[in-house]
Amino acid sequence: AGDRGDGMLYLVATAEGRPLAGNISGWPVGASTSAGSLSFQIEVPGKRGEESHPARAKLFVIPDGYRLLVGRDIGDAAAFRDRVKTTLIWSGLLALAVGLVGGTLMSRNMLRRVEEVNRTAERVIAGNLSDRVPRLGTADEFDQLAANLNSMLDQIERLMAGMREVTDNVAHDLKTPLARLRARLELALLAPGNTAAQIEAIRAAIGEADRMLATFNALLSIAEAEAGAGSEAAERLDLGELAAAVAELYEPVAEEKGFAMRLNCAPGVLIRGDRHLLPQALANLLDNALKYGASPAGGSEITVAVLREGGRAVLEVGDRGPGIPERDREAVFDRFVRLEPSRSTPGNGLGLSLVRAVAHRHHATVALADNRPGLRVRLEFPEWTAAAE
Structure with a gap:
């Protein structure tokens, strides 16, 4: 049989199958003779001789x-279908290969980042509290994890440094x-017969013990505030x-002191x-x-103010004393820090640390500010609102 058209096939044949007219040279081999749809193969001339093509007819x-x-x-159409199928198979294989290579690279990168975290943790455990997890600046999840871990290590380092400082200062x-x-x-033991001297020595010893207890109580209060102990006690x-x-x-x-x-x-x-x-x-x-806020010119006063400013609750305490030099205003918040003029007055240098x-x-x-003259201490709290509950 041969195809002598543009793909259209037709054939008029006798009841015995002898062709009378059409572009098919003979009745297709194996084709049914009953009316209806048929599928069969035809031979058509091609570049390499006769080629077998699938055909459908009625x-x-x-x-x-x-x-x-x-x-x-x-x-x-069959050839196009075969090409599509082949293309899809090769595309799938290529995608699988790319996925395997990409997955391997990504897993190696992830394992490398995790290993960096592990190595940093090992160095910190070994005592190097200044070590930090390296960041690549990619702003991905690992970079965010590294930033959070570094912030945690910064806080731990600060707490450890504070603990060492407190131990040394205590x-x-x-x-x-x-x-x-x-x-x-x-002295009390050396004067067994002198009752007055013994009483005075014991009274002075009790005073020293009270001052030490006050120091320890202040340290405990600072530790309680820094640790957030009793956070369930917060109330409006x-x-x-x-x-x-x-x-x-x-x-x-x-x-009584003239303020x-x-x-x-x-x-x-x-x-x-x-x-x-808070109290x-x-x-x-x-x-x-009261200790340091007396005005050299007289007329000493202490002001306590509570106000609302910019959505914040503000508490201010001011005096008319000599104040604190600006260069020392941050240092006085550290534990046991006492400026030179205050060393002659009773105290332990923990008051502002607790604040x-x-x-x-x-x-x-x-924050500390100049009260012109004197010192003004300003605390700003988040104001409570019904929406915050």
Whole structure:
């Protein structure tokens, strides 16, 4: 058989299958003689001789038993289908190969980043607290993990440095009072017959013990505030009422020392905080103001103000004393730091450390400023709102 058209096939044949007209040279081998759809193979001339192509046609039986076969050579469609199938297979194999290579590279990169974290952790465990996880600047999940781990290591390093500093400072600052305590007790033993001298020595020893206990209590309060212990005790507080209550307790002492206590509290300034730590912090500020806030020109006064500013609850304590030089305003928040003019007054250098710890515990900021003249301490708290609950 041969294809002598553009792909269309037709054949008119007798009942016995002898061709009468058409572009197929003979009845297809194996094709049915019943009316309906047929599938068969035809031979067509090609570049390499005769080629077998698939064909589909419809058979009509016309009067007198003649057969009419009309169809199409579907060799091109079959070839196209085979090419698509081959292309899909090779594309799938290529995608699989690329996926395997890409997955291997990605897994190696991920394992390398994880190994960097492990090596950093091993060095930190070995005692190198200054080591950090390297970052590539890609802003991906591993970079975010590295940033969080580095922040955690920064905090641990700060806490460890603070612990060492506190240990050193405690040992240094308690050495002198313990030596004085021992000396006074020795004096009491050396004068067994002198009851008055013994009583005085014991009284002085008790005073030294009380000062040491006050130091330890202040350290414990700072540790409690920094650790967030008792966070479940946070409650809604009126900052103005709290400040007024503490200031009222200090009014007799202030009056006795010649200070005028001025209170200016806006109503309804609410915060969420600890009812026990906040009064301690304010009491420390008032203690400092009474110790160091006397005006050289007379007319000493202490102002306590509570106000609302820019969506923040603000607590300010000011005095008219000599103030603190700007270069020292950050250092005085460290434990056991006492500036030269204050060394002759009683104290342990922990008051402002506790204030800062309490402020951080309440997500607040604390800053020292010039009161012109004097010192002004400003604490800014997040203001409580119903939406914050």
